[in-house]
Amino acid sequence: MAQRPAGTGASRVGTPAQGRELRARGRRTLRRLLDAGVAVFAERGLHAARVDDIVKAAKTSHGTFYLYFANKEDLFRALAVDVAEHMVELASEFPAFTPDGDGRGALRDWLGRFADLYDQYGPVIRAWTEAEIVDSEFGRIGGELVVRFAACLAERIGAAAPDVDPEVAALAIVAMIERSSYYVLSRQLEVGREEMLDTLATVTRAAVYGPA
Amino acid sequence: MAQRPAGTGASRVGTPAQGRELRARGRRTLRRLLDAGVAVFAERGLHAARVDDIVKAAKTSHGTFYLYFANKEDLFRALAVDVAEHMVELASEFPAFTPDGDGRGALRDWLGRFADLYDQYGPVIRAWTEAEIVDSEFGRIGGELVVRFAACLAERIGAAAPDVDPEVAALAIVAMIERSSYYVLSRQLEVGREEMLDTLATVTRAAVYGPA
Amino acid sequence: MAQRPAGTGASRVGTPAQGRELRARGRRTLRRLLDAGVAVFAERGLHAARVDDIVKAAKTSHGTFYLYFANKEDLFRALAVDVAEHMVELASEFPAFTPDGDGRGALRDWLGRFADLYDQYGPVIRAWTEAEIVDSEFGRIGGELVVRFAACLAERIGAAAPDVDPEVAALAIVAMIERSSYYVLSRQLEVGREEMLDTLATVTRAAVYGPA
Amino acid sequence: MAQRPAGTGASRVGTPAQGRELRARGRRTLRRLLDAGVAVFAERGLHAARVDDIVKAAKTSHGTFYLYFANKEDLFRALAVDVAEHMVELASEFPAFTPDGDGRGALRDWLGRFADLYDQYGPVIRAWTEAEIVDSEFGRIGGELVVRFAACLAERIGAAAPDVDPEVAALAIVAMIERSSYYVLSRQLEVGREEMLDTLATVTRAAVYGPA
DNA sequence: TATGAATGAGCCTTCATTCAT
DNA sequence: AATGAATGAAGGCTCATTCAT
Numbered sequence: 043m044a045q046r047p048a049g050t051g052a053s054r055v056g057t058p059a060q061g062r063e064l065r066a067r068g069r070r071t072l073r074r075l076l077d078a079g080v081a082v083f084a085e086r087g088l089h090a091a092r093v094d095d096i097v098k099a100a101k102t103s104h105g106t107f108y109l110y111f112a113n114k115e116d117l118f119r120a121l122a123v124d125v126a127e128h129m130v131e132l133a134s135e136f137p138a139f140t141p142d143g144d145g146r147g148a149l150r151d152w153l154g155r156f157a158d159l160y161d162q163y164g165p166v167i168r169a170w171t172e173a174e175i176v177d178s179e180f181g182r183i184g185g186e187l188v189v190r191f192a193a194c195l196a197e198r199i200g201a202a203a204p205d206v207d208p209e210v211a212a213l214a215i216v217a218m219i220e221r222s223s224y225y226v227l228s229r230q231l232e233v234g235r236e237e238m239l240d241t242l243a244t245v246t247r248a249a250v251y252g253p254a
Numbered sequence: 255m256a257q258r259p260a261g262t263g264a265s266r267v268g269t270p271a272q273g274r275e276l277r278a279r280g281r282r283t284l285r286r287l288l289d290a291g292v293a294v295f296a297e298r299g300l301h302a303a304r305v306d307d308i309v310k311a312a313k314t315s316h317g318t319f320y321l322y323f324a325n326k327e328d329l330f331r332a333l334a335v336d337v338a339e340h341m342v343e344l345a346s347e348f349p350a351f352t353p354d355g356d357g358r359g360a361l362r363d364w365l366g367r368f369a370d371l372y373d374q375y376g377p378v379i380r381a382w383t384e385a386e387i388v389d390s391e392f393g394r395i396g397g398e399l400v401v402r403f404a405a406c407l408a409e410r411i412g413a414a415a416p417d418v419d420p421e422v423a424a425l426a427i428v429a430m431i432e433r434s435s436y437y438v439l440s441r442q443l444e445v446g447r448e449e450m451l452d453t454l455a456t457v458t459r460a461a462v463y464g465p466a
Numbered sequence: 467m468a469q470r471p472a473g474t475g476a477s478r479v480g481t482p483a484q485g486r487e488l489r490a491r492g493r494r495t496l497r498r499l500l501d502a503g504v505a506v507f508a509e510r511g512l513h514a515a516r517v518d519d520i521v522k523a524a525k526t527s528h529g530t531f532y533l534y535f536a537n538k539e540d541l542f543r544a545l546a547v548d549v550a551e552h553m554v555e556l557a558s559e560f561p562a563f564t565p566d567g568d569g570r571g572a573l574r575d576w577l578g579r580f581a582d583l584y585d586q587y588g589p590v591i592r593a594w595t596e597a598e599i600v601d602s603e604f605g606r607i608g609g610e611l612v613v614r615f616a617a618c619l620a621e622r623i624g625a626a627a628p629d630v631d632p633e634v635a636a637l638a639i640v641a642m643i644e645r646s647s648y649y650v651l652s653r654q655l656e657v658g659r660e661e662m663l664d665t666l667a668t669v670t671r672a673a674v675y676g677p678a
Numbered sequence: 679m680a681q682r683p684a685g686t687g688a689s690r691v692g693t694p695a696q697g698r699e700l701r702a703r704g705r706r707t708l709r710r711l712l713d714a715g716v717a718v719f720a721e722r723g724l725h726a727a728r729v730d731d732i733v734k735a736a737k738t739s740h741g742t743f744y745l746y747f748a749n750k751e752d753l754f755r756a757l758a759v760d761v762a763e764h765m766v767e768l769a770s771e772f773p774a775f776t777p778d779g780d781g782r783g784a785l786r787d788w789l790g791r792f793a794d795l796y797d798q799y800g801p802v803i804r805a806w807t808e809a810e811i812v813d814s815e816f817g818r819i820g821g822e823l824v825v826r827f828a829a830c831l832a833e834r835i836g837a838a839a840p841d842v843d844p845e846v847a848a849l850a851i852v853a854m855i856e857r858s859s860y861y862v863l864s865r866q867l868e869v870g871r872e873e874m875l876d877t878l879a880t881v882t883r884a885a886v887y888g889p890a
Numbered sequence: 891t892a893t894g895a896a897t898g899a900g901c902c903t904t905c906a907t908t909c910a911t
Numbered sequence: 912a913a914t915g916a917a918t919g920a921a922g923g924c925t926c927a928t929t930c931a932t
Contacts, residue, residue: 068891089301093927103893108928189442210445210453213437214430221429222422225400233422241422249461279910280916304901315918320903491931492895513725516922527897532924612861634869634877638858645853646846655825657846665846673885704912729906739914744907 072110074100079117084165088118118169125163126187132159133194150243153219157235160223168224192216199250215246284322286312291329296377300330330381337375338399344371345406362455365431369447372435380436404428411462427458496534498524503541508589512542542593549587550611556583557618574667577643581659584647592648616640623674639670708746710736715753720801724754754805761799762823768795769830786879789855793871796859804860828852835886851882 064072078099082091093114097107111117132155137148160167170187195212219242225231226238276284290311294303305326309319323329344367349360372379382399407424431454437443438450488496502523506515517538521531535541556579561572584591594611619636643666649655650662700708714735718727729750733743747753768791773784796803806823831848855878861867862874 065891071891087301089299092925104895104928105893105930106891109891114927188437206456207445207449207453210434210443210450211457213443214434214454214457217433217437218426218430221433222426225425225429228397231401231422231425233419237419238422241419242426244418245423245426245461248463249457251460277911277915283916305903306901316903317905317918318916321916325902489894489932495895511725513723517924518922528924529897529926530895533895537923609864613867630880631869631873631877634858634867634874635881637861637867638854638878638881641857641861642850642854645857646850649824649849649853652821655846655849657843661843662846665843666850668842669847669850669885672887673881675884701912707912728904740907740916741909741914742912745912749906 071100071102071106074102075107075110075117076121079121080163080165083118083121083169088169118166121163121166122170125159125166128159128163129187129191130194132156133191136194136198138198146243146247149247150239153239153242153246156219157223157239160220160227164224164227167220188213188216188220211249215249218242218249219246283312283314283318286314287319287322287329288333291333292375292377295330295333295381300326300381330378333375333378334382337371337378340371340375341379341399341403344368345403348406348410350410358455358459361459362451365451365454365458368431369435369451372432372439376436376439379432400425400428423461427461430454430461431458495524495526495530498526499531499534499541500545503545504587504589507542507545507593512538512593542590545587545590546594549583549590552583552587553611553615556580557615560618560622562622570667570671573671574663577663577666577670580643581647581663584644584651588648588651591644592652612637612640612644635673639673642666643670707736707738707742710738711743711746711753712757715757716799716801719754719757719805724805754802757799757802758806761795761802764795764799765823765827766830768792769827772830772834774834782879782883785883786875789875789878789882792855793859793875796856796863800860800863803856824849824852824856847885851885854878855882 075096078096081099082095085091086095091114093104093107096114096117097104100107107117111120132152135152135155137145137152192209192212192215195215196208199206199211199215200208222231222238222242226233226235231238287308290308293311294307297303298307303326305316305319308326308329309316312319319329323332344364347364347367349357349364404421404424404427407427408420411418411423411427412420434443434450434454438445438447443450499520502520505523506519509515510519515538517528517531520538520541521528524531531541535544556576559576559579561569561576616633616636616639619639620632623630623635623639624632646655646662646666650657650659655662711732714732717735718731722728722731727750729740729743732750732753733740736743743753747756768788771788771791773781773788828845828848828851831851832844835842835847835851836844858867858874858878862869862871867874
């Protein structure tokens with residue numbers, strides 16, 4: 043998804059200053075850098091990741107890195123924006139809650155898609171939590187995303203469970219889903235994907251509809 | 255490295271076994287450093303925190319810092335161990351679930367105490383998530399803590415909700431509580447403490463007992 | 467650490483196996499650093515020499531230094547290995563002893579070559595004795611060198627003077643030659659080069675052939 | 679030997695500023711510090727030796743150290759002066775060379791006494807060579823000592839071997855003896871004391887009297 | 891478009907020395 | 912006479928960023 047031909051509306055991540063057209067070679071280099079970014083942020087976290095690690099992983103040079111990104115944060119932002127779009131899209135497809143069994147199936151499917159996204163972009167998502175120091179730029183990007191994400195859920199919850207604050211409940215549930223995915227990914231919780239999805243579906247649904 | 259002094263009973267932090275006894279002055283310095291650590295980790299996070307920030311906050315010198323701690327991580331560990339003990343203690347007091355109204359009140363109280371702990375030590379707790387790179391020492395401390403914490407809940411949940419994997423459910427709930435506290439503390443969620451507690455109590459209870 | 471470049475034939479220093487090929491500019495920088503190392507170690511000794519002194523002498527920056535060497539010791543090692551090769555080579559050319567006058571001339575020539583080597587690399591050789599704490603790496607390099615150096619002499623001595631332990635005698639003579647060169651270089655002994663060489667030739671020869 | 683009662687001509691090492699009388703306790707502390715100095719300089723060398731090492735070895739405190747010595751160098755100087763006196767004394771007893779067998783026996787005895795001294799004070803002697811950077815104070819102390827030491831020999835040699843520069847020859851021989859002792863002490867040369875003494879006696883004698 | 895090389899501010903850590911009790 | 916505690920100037924090393932080719 044993350045292409046860099048400047049000037050096209052399709053582009054999601056941008057070159058630092060100059061918005062130059064990229065030829066095939068440039069596009070390949072850019073892609074290598076983005077992929078390397080995901081890999082290195084995954085392995086070392088945002089702060090510990092060095093530009094040197096990234097260019098080595100991308101098999102390119104420091105000079106080249108700065109041809110494509112203004113700095114390390116710029117690369118992170120590019121990845122983050124990309125993830126954000128995916129997540130917002132996913133959030134907008136959060137299934138409507140209904141008390142019948144169908145609702146549960148749709149919810150489980152949706153959770154499966156979230157897990158897929160997390161598998162792919164987890165490192166970037168996690169790096170946000172590392173950057174959540176309030177006044178930093180990343181913190182804001184991450185924070186806004188979570189809030190936006192939660193807002194989508196809040197709508198559905200508002201209808202289904204009138205006795206809780208929908209915003210808070212939604213955020214709580216997002217937190218639950220995100221962290222659970224994280225624990226599974228980082229092997230802190232030794233449990234299979236399917237079991238996690240089942241449990242999350244059950245618990246999430248219960249949390250919204252509440253006890254009898 | 256200068257060893258940290260043996261415990262004095264009053265505090266649990268900064269007191270590994272091998273240390274020498276500290277005089278009153280030394281104890282005061284140690285306390286200033288520990289407090290400064292919490293403050294600085296809160297403000298800047300683990301990586302961004304500089305020893306210089308900490309000694310300035312503690313109104314002492316670099317040399318003195320290294321008299322009490324081997325390095326920044328050592329200070330963090332001291333704080334982390336302290337938090338861990340508090341949290342494990344709190345976890346062991348997680349109220350038994352009962353379907354009547356009493357259960358909800360106890361749960362809300364317990365959540366209140368968790369929120370208090372988070373107010374005090376949130377920075378340290380959060381810094382863990384920053385350090386969760388799997389093979390690092392901190393990651394392990396933090397990971398183990400969460401698991402232990404969740405295990406306490408799992409016991410109760412196992413009895414109350416036989417149709418979910420208690421471990422996963424417990425971890426999911428812990429995640430929800432922790433992250434929610436975090437969002438409130440970091441002002442990413444603009445909501446009052448009481449509302450958060452109410453909502454969390456409702457949702458948590460519902461999550462465990464499920465829909466009618 | 468940035469690896470040091472592969473050898474270019476012209477020089478043997480700073481050229482471990484694994485390194486990348488250096489361009490002309492890089493080679494010049496490396497050479498400046500090596501030369502600066504000799505100069506600074508000469509002036510201040512191994513311990514007292516600061517990386518800062520070295521980079522100033524080489525007219526380059528700290529960062530650059532660490533591009534070529536892992537640390538001060540690594541630079542020293544590079545120089546030491548270089549010296550060691552020269553010395554071993556020289557040792558292998560130690561003249562065969564014969565009781566006639568010819569032997570003495572060859573010996574004097576050889577001593578002259580040793581003195582030349584000492585003029586050029588004395589600082590490094592001397593720094594070894596500073597590092598001779600037994601279990602350190604340098605100590606070992608230096609120690610092995612002296613032993614190897616002495617072994618070459620021992621062969622000749624074994625034949626010439628059967629009534630002394632050739633190894634010990636060789637080492638004693640090496641010690642004498644090295645220290646004398648050192649005293650002259652460090653101006654602790656105010657004597658001209660030629661006189662020193664004459665005396666050493668006489669004494670060394672006498673030491674081997676012994677009294678009538 | 680190294681007592682510190684100020685004001686008595688017998689004293690060889692002195693307290694920094696105040697020349698106060700020492701009671702029994704003080705004398706014991708002083709001795710512990712001096713002994714610790716020898717031990718630590720032996721183990722780590724002059725530069726690498728830390729005051730902290732010394733006070734730990736002496737089972738006393740930093741504060742106490744500075745009660746007895748102005749600084750680390752002052753302690754070293756105290757030890758050095760002490761050694762110097764012993765060495766000069768020994769040098770003055772260097773046996774007169776005579777071509778008969780008796781001379782060899784006396785020489786061997788003398789070398790044995792030198793070896794004893796080296797066993798005891800080797801570390802300090804060696805530390806000199808580490809400090810021989812020309813313009814340092816220690817370098818001067820050490821250098822002068824060697825020169826003085828050599829001068830004693832030079833007198834005898836001048837008579838015995840008129841065809842070499844006696845000063846140079848003496849220095850060369852001193853160098854040989856000192857380094858050989860060093861190599862044996864530091865285990866770089868695996869040879870027994872007796873063999874070393876025999877060989878040194880033979881070689882030294884031969885060096886002076888020359889071949890038949 | 892790519893890259894090898896250089897830079898230097900910034901941070902961590904050590905250790906000789908001083909101070910207060 | 913002794914000591915625990917404090918200090919801060921050095922000095923080592925890293926790494927984001929820039930430059931010249």
